[in-house]
Amino acid sequence: MILYHSPNSRSSTIVSLLHELGARDKVDVRVVSIPRQDGSGGRDAANPHPEGKVPYLVNGEDTVRERGAIVAYLCEAFPEAGLAPMPGEAKRGEFLSWLFYYQGVLEPVLVGHVAEVKHPAYYATFRDMKTLTARLTDALQGRDFLLGDRFSAADLLMFSPFGFFTQMTPDVPVIKDWVARCMARPSMAEVARWDAELLAQTL
Incomplete structure (x- = not known):
């Protein structure tokens, strides 16, 4: 899997999640630039997100955007960490x-x-x-x-x-x-x- 990340952005939460899941070394985190509210930065051609945003998760031909979806996807990919109830479990x-x-x-x-x-x-x-x-x-x-x-x-x-x-x-x-x-x-x-x-x- 590949996670597209820009420092001090919404994708920082997902990088933290990778640490919590014990999966930081199992996902390729690629750093890209994004447009910032102060006018700095800009869209990065290396980022395949359709709107140039982060986080963006790519797993083969599958892609996941929006943090909530990425959180659920990664928790199911690494269930042994116990960071989320799996389908059929309480809560x-x-x-x-x-x-x-x-x-x-x-x-x-x-x-x-x-x-x-x-x-x-x-x-x-x-x-x-x-x-x-x-x-x-x-x-x-x-x-x-x-x-x-x-x-x-x-x-x-x-x-x-x-x-x-x-x-x-x-x-x-x-x-x-x-x-x-x-x-x-x-x-x-x-x-x-x-x-x-x-x-x-x-x-």
Whole structure:
């Protein structure tokens, strides 16, 4: 498998996942450039993603885009790591629900919040920060992680925006403690160090 990655981007989460899965040496991580919000970077001809984005996973003739899909795909490819309930196992539906919630609710709400989008149709579809905060607070009550006492790939994906943009973390103890537990994973420090090295090479 080949993973297309750009440092300090959404694909950093997937590189962290490879470490968590014990599969970092089993997937070829290829570094490409992407357009950045500050105007730097640009589309990389070496990146086969149809929109020039990352992450993008290629496995022979099969391709996977969107982080939630890539998380599910890799967890099924390396089930021995135990980072996700497999089909037929308990909490499989809960796990998948969080992956789709990230793509369909959490990220749109966060981007809308930053962009100051204010429209009834937007709120009716995606909800708002207050609703998102309440959903996470309720899910984490009495639990260390989203599925219970064990860290899963759902936590890695769901917490990722708060790991990058700490100022967006809701000021709620159970959420802040959850983010801190996820940030303390060794994979986070390892990928942050590698990303910093990659960025330094481009300066």
